[in-house]
Amino acid sequence: MSFQLLINLIMAIIWMFMNDAWTFSSFISGYVIGLGIVYLLRGFFPDRFYFIGVYAILKLILIFLKELILSAIEVVGQILQPTLKITPGIFAMDIDLEKKWEVTVLSCLITLTPGTLVVDVSPDNKTLFIHAMHLPDIEKAKKDIRESFEKAIQEVSRT
Amino acid sequence: MSANEISSWIIGIIVLLGAVLSLISAFGIIRLPDIYTRSHAATKASTLSVMCILTGAFLFFSIVEGLYSARILLGIVFVFITAPVGGHLISRAAYHSGVSLWDASVQDELNGKKQKQPSSSARESNNG
Numbered sequence: 001m002s003f004q005l006l007i008n009l010i011m012a013i014i015w016m017f018m019n020d021a022w023t024f025s026s027f028i029s030g031y032v033i034g035l036g037i038v039y040l041l042r043g044f045f046p047d048r049f050y051f052i053g054v055y056a057i058l059k060l061i062l063i064f065l066k067e068l069i070l071s072a073i074e075v076v077g078q079i080l081q082p083t084l085k086i087t088p089g090i091f092a093m094d095i096d097l098e099k100k101w102e103v104t105v106l107s108c109l110i111t112l113t114p115g116t117l118v119v120d121v122s123p124d125n126k127t128l129f130i131h132a133m134h135l136p137d138i139e140k141a142k143k144d145i146r147e148s149f150e151k152a153i154q155e156v157s158r159t
Numbered sequence: 160m161s162a163n164e165i166s167s168w169i170i171g172i173i174v175l176l177g178a179v180l181s182l183i184s185a186f187g188i189i190r191l192p193d194i195y196t197r198s199h200a201a202t203k204a205s206t207l208s209v210m211c212i213l214t215g216a217f218l219f220f221s222i223v224e225g226l227y228s229a230r231i232l233l234g235i236v237f238v239f240i241t242a243p244v245g246g247h248l249i250s251r252a253a254y255h256s257g258v259s260l261w262d263a264s265v266q267d268e269l270n271g272k273k274q275k276q277p278s279s280s281a282r283e284s285n286n287g
Contacts, residue, residue, distance in 0.1 A: 064239075072180060072207040075199055079187040088196050088261060111243035112206070117199055118247050119254050131195045131250065 004050040008034040048158070056155040063152060064109060071114040078115075078133065089135040090119060093128050093143075095150065100125065102153050109149045166222045170215050177211030180204050193261040194253045202246030209238050 008031060015030025016022060035051065042049040078086055097103050103125050107118040115133040122129070187200025217231040 068203070068207055068210075068239075071203045075187065075203045076180065076183050079183055079190060079200060079204075084190070084192070086196065088193075090195075090260070107247060108240070108243045111202060111247055114203075115199065117195065117202065117250060119195070119250050131199075133196055133199050 001047055001050045001053045004038055004045055004047070008038050008050075010034075011037060053156060056152065060105075060152050060156060063149070064112065067109065067114070068112045071112055074114040075133070086134050088131065088133055090129055090131050091135070093130055093146070094126060095128055097125070097150065097153065099157060102157055103128075106146075106149060106153055109153075110146060113146070113149075163223065166218070170219050170222070173211050173218070174215035177208040177215065180208035180211065184208065194258055195250050195260065198246045198250045202242055206238060206242040209242075210235055213238070 011034030012027050012030035015033060016026050019026055019030075039049055039051075078084075095103070095106060097106060103121065107121065107128060110116050110128065110130060111118050117131045117133075118128055119131045120129040121127075181204070184200045184204035187204065188197050191197045191200055213231050213235050217228060217235075220226045220228050220231075
């Protein structure tokens with residue numbers, strides 16, 4: 001992915017050289033043209049066309065923001081109840097991610113999800129121990145959300 | 160109303176929302192029963208509140224004063240990245256130094272796992 005990005009940047013700089021116009025707008029037009037050329041030549045690269053990865057990263061950031069707002073609303077709702085009705089607990093969850101940065105991003109996402117907090121990661125990076133604020137009715141729904149997180153992260157790292 | 164006035168209303172609402180959120184998360188730290196539920200309140204609501212206030216400050220300086228401060232944007236990104244890690248590390252340290260959960264907690268699946276594997280501090284003392 002970074003290799004294709006580098007090629008695209010070099011193409012933009014070459015475009016600026018050819019036009020002898022050293023402005024930001026000419027860089028942008030060169031970048032867009034280079035993007036088209038990289039797309040046409042995508043069969044020669046071992047990885048997929050890199051803009052799909054960029055799109056997946058943008059989607060991940062949007063999920064991050066959405067979950068942060070939802071989780072803040074839910075935590076505020078639980079704090080402001082006149083009597084605490086929470087039933088906290090720690091549950092284990094198996095994950096299917098290989099690289100370390102993926103595990104880190106997933107645990108950051110889970111920590112910012114409504115009502116869950118990563119307490120520990122097992123030494124082989126295969127299990128997350130998650131403290132949930134309200135366990136009984138939520139665990140199933142949380143699993144679904146987390147499946148979508150895991151899928152979004154795998155989407156970024158897939159080649 | 161001019162555009163400037165409208166934007167300053169919006170900025171005021173954003174900053175007020177951030178302040179209220181941070182007040183509520185402080186209430187949460189007082190009210191909730193044990194350290195894990197407290198760190199729920201401390202990581203989520205206060206992260207969002209700090210981000211709201213910083214976004215409001217950025218919008219104020221960029222729209223009203225015409226001054227684009229990249230430092231505030233960097234601050235938002237840093238808070239966003241480091242706050243969940245901080246909450247995780249504090250609760251992890253609490254768990255491994257034996258802070259017990261609240262009495263009403265339903266289950267604790269980490270408990271059995273912890274006995275089997277030697278903790279990192281025990282390993283260090285064996286090596287040294």
